[in-house]
Amino acid sequence: MPTRARTRAYGRRIMATMAAGLAMTALSGCDSHSSEPPAAKPRHVTVRGSGQVQGVPDTLTADVGIEFIAPDATTAMNQANDRQRAVIDALVGAGMDRKDIRTTRVSLQPQYGDSEPSGTATITSYRADNALEIKIHPPDAASRLLELIVSTGGDAARISSVSYSIADDSKLVTEARARAFEDAKSRAEQYAQLSGLRLGDVLSISEATGAAPAEGAPAPRAMTEVPLEPGQQAVAFSVNVVWELN
Template sequence: MRVLNLFAIVLLLAGPAVAADMPATISVTGEGRVEAAPDMATISLGVTNDAGTAAEAMAANSDAVRAVIERLTAAGVEERDIQTSGLSLGPRYDYGRSDGTPPTIVGYSASNMVTVRVRALDTLGGVLDAVVAGGANTLNGLSFGIAEDREVMDEARTRAVADAARKAGLYANAAGVRLGRVLSISEAGAYQPPMPMAMAEAGFAKSAAVPVAPGEVNIVASVSVVYEIAD
């Protein structure tokens, strides 16, 4: 018991000293944004087919997807940039009866989704038109990005640190203190926020080249910085 009491006394005596050694700090979060022209696009497209049996639906869907992929490669899209992202097959039901009988199966639906990267943006409108002509009847979205984004992201990180220093300086001036050394820097994230373009289903492209405006993408970096208060 005496040993425990002595240990408690040591902790009580050491507590204020430990607290006194901890420096006063200012913690801030900085954000950096860089706008840049995209150099690639990612498309999520696919084919959906209905038929009386599961085998017929899947066979028709497979033929249509092969035609779409052939159109993509003919338009200059490389095989490495074409990837199956979803495949489904299921029954279609008739829910229209009001006499309490359970729904009945009236056929089957097969769907195959493909994710495509287009690296030459000047061909994007033609690629979209080509896949529609090839049989694609579902387009879930279109987003733009930067393939080699290291330099742009590093610029966003630099701006994020500068933004953190600006905020810390404001707080220090408002509090009447001086900033000391940086105690820690941690990155909260650096990323390209998606800029999706929602598309409707069948019939979304009928012209020789679908008009597409890539605009600019935002690169965002965020850092948390802890400054010591000098006085």
């Protein structure tokens, strides 16, 4: 009898353990079914829009210089300095602001002759080269001021390049930005329509700006009346926009 009672008690413990295990399994199954699935990535379209606005340049930048060659370094440097000072004084006297005149280079280099029979090259002279960057606004005065540089600098005068720019292009950039966005939106709406969807919220915007070089800015060749033409300068803007599709 005691053995039979122990057997029944042991059986009851096994049944209780199995029931508890089944209950835990059932609860676990309920939790897994009630969890929400991961959010799906929204459908979207990415387009690149561009806008461009033309503006008339209002500033001419010229790289000019004075170059002298002399038998010794001191003479070459003094001659270049004196002639450059005369050019600067002439520009200021003609109405230029000193803040628009900037020294960009001061150079002194030995000049070598033919090599000796021993293979050693000898110094025959020295070349002094001083350079200025001048900003002229309005650019209508550029021809007169470039002629002044050459007449004051004489044979030592050098004009390396001229370029046009727009001093304040903020309004042009604003308009180009608006055109770029409208271009992007128009493209996105077309893609949405083609795919049978509607354009939703903007998800992201990234932008890039750039200014196209001015057209019609020839470098001066003759020093009677320099035929300078400012042409037009394009302010370009690009924007990448991501829209949600519904």
